[in-house]
Amino acid sequence: MSTAHLTIDLDAIVANWRSLDSATDCETAAVVKADGYGLGAVRVAKALAKAGARRFFVAAAEEGAQLREALGHGPEINILSGHMSGDTDMIGDLNLTPMLNSVDQLTRHVEALPNTRFGIQIDTGMNRLGMEPSEWAAIAPIAVRQRPTLIMSHLACADEPNHSANQEQLKVFKEITEGLGIRRSLAATGGILLGKEYHFDLTRPGVGLYGGDPFGNAKPVVQLDLPVVQIRDVAVGESVGYGYSWTAEEPSRIATVAAGYADGLIRAMSGNTRLFHEDIACPIVGRVSMDLITVDVTHIKGNPRYLTILNDQQSVDDLAADAGTIGYEILTSLGARYSRRYMGL
Numbered sequence: 001m002s003t004a005h006l007t008i009d010l011d012a013i014v015a016n017w018r019s020l021d022s023a024t025d026c027e028t029a030a031v032v033k034a035d036g037y038g039l040g041a042v043r044v045a046k047a048l049a050k051a052g053a054r055r056f057f058v059a060a061a062e063e064g065a066q067l068r069e070a071l072g073h074g075p076e077i078n079i080l081s082g083h084m085s086g087d088t089d090m091i092g093d094l095n096l097t098p099m100l101n102s103v104d105q106l107t108r109h110v111e112a113l114p115n116t117r118f119g120i121q122i123d124t125g126m127n128r129l130g131m132e133p134s135e136w137a138a139i140a141p142i143a144v145r146q147r148p149t150l151i152m153s154h155l156a157c158a159d160e161p162n163h164s165a166n167q168e169q170l171k172v173f174k175e176i177t178e179g180l181g182i183r184r185s186l187a188a189t190g191g192i193l194l195g196k197e198y199h200f201d202l203t204r205p206g207v208g209l210y211g212g213d214p215f216g217n218a219k220p221v222v223q224l225d226l227p228v229v230q231i232r233d234v235a236v237g238e239s240v241g242y243g244y245s246w247t248a249e250e251p252s253r254i255a256t257v258a259a260g261y262a263d264g265l266i267r268a269m270s271g272n273t274r275l276f277h278e279d280i281a282c283p284i285v286g287r288v289s290m291d292l293i294t295v296d297v298t299h300i301k302g303n304p305r306y307l308t309i310l311n312d313q314q315s316v317d318d319l320a321a322d323a324g325t326i327g328y329e330i331l332t333s334l335g336a337r338y339s340r341r342y343m344g345l
């Protein structure tokens with residue numbers, strides 16, 4: 001096997017969903033946009049549906065269509081980009097629930113698909129998606145009569161518990177939504193951890209399900225094993241890889257493993273991170289290239305067949321920190337070339 005193995009632990013995803021669910025008294029949905037943060041939306045959503053999740057969120061209607069096909073009629077599938085022009089047939093035929101972001105979207109939806117489900121997104125400060133509070137105020141009486149299934153907003157700084165924006169957004173959200181008789185949702189993973197005030201009727205965790213920060217107690221979900229293509233001896237003064245960026249200062253053994261930046265192991269990891277053989281850390285030396293990474297295995301006995309870059313010892317967030325990014329980006333960049341194996345369920 002010359003491609004790397006990505007092992008995805010569905011039981012760990014379910015356990016993470018359950019523990020985020022047990023942190024609140026309300027319903028817990030699951031966010032599976034971007035193909036389940038790169039781990040396979042269909043597999044993840046099926047596992048979570050079996051565990052009791054009844055609501056899923058995706059970014060685009062196309063993602064919702066794929067999910068509807070996999071999950072059948074039961075679960076509610078919410079579309080965060082709302083009702084975009086051209087999506088009417090998909091939304092109507094597949095019973096998707098758009099989270100409407102503007103008066104234009106609301107008009108489009110009620111005209112094209114009257115008496116079908118929709119939610120409302122309100123901007124409470126992030127200035128990314130949702131109606132402005134003033135916009136909402138103008139159309140609220142009409143919109144409420146159409147019986148939205150959910151009114152929601154999104155926190156911009158929930159991963160920083162002491163950031164003043166959290167309280168400010170909470171206050172705006174409460175003012176806008178109190179007494180409407182519509183179910184409410186404000187919290188993603190970070191918001192769940194901010195406490196009860198932020199929970200309302202429904203939470204929408206994503207990254208925490210997949211083992212990422214800010215859910216510190218998450219179970220690790222992914223393991224990524226890279227096959228060793230060859231191992232060579234490198235003498236003092238010899239260099240390794242593009243740009244000769246690393247030069248041996250002692251007699252070294254260098255393993256070349258089969259994955260690179262085309263597989264989401266971004267070039268910024270060059271020289272900054274490590275792979276593991278059992279629990280021994282082996283530093284990346286030289287530059288990460290498109291399909292290959294060179295690793296110092298001087299201190300390892302024998303010839304390992306695989307070296308591991310993600311496991312219980314090195315999380316997506318550890319790897320992200322080494323590469324100057326966030327766990328979300330590492331997860332969603334995990335490459336299409338990996339052979340994927342699902343554990344559990």
Ligand SMILES: *Cc1c(COP(=O)(O)O)cnc(C)c1O
Pocket residue numbers: 031080153154187188189190204205206207208
């Ligand atoms: C992505 C997203 C979520 C999930 O966020 P996490 O930080 O991954 O838990 C929830 N709600 C909205 C609107 C999102 O865009």
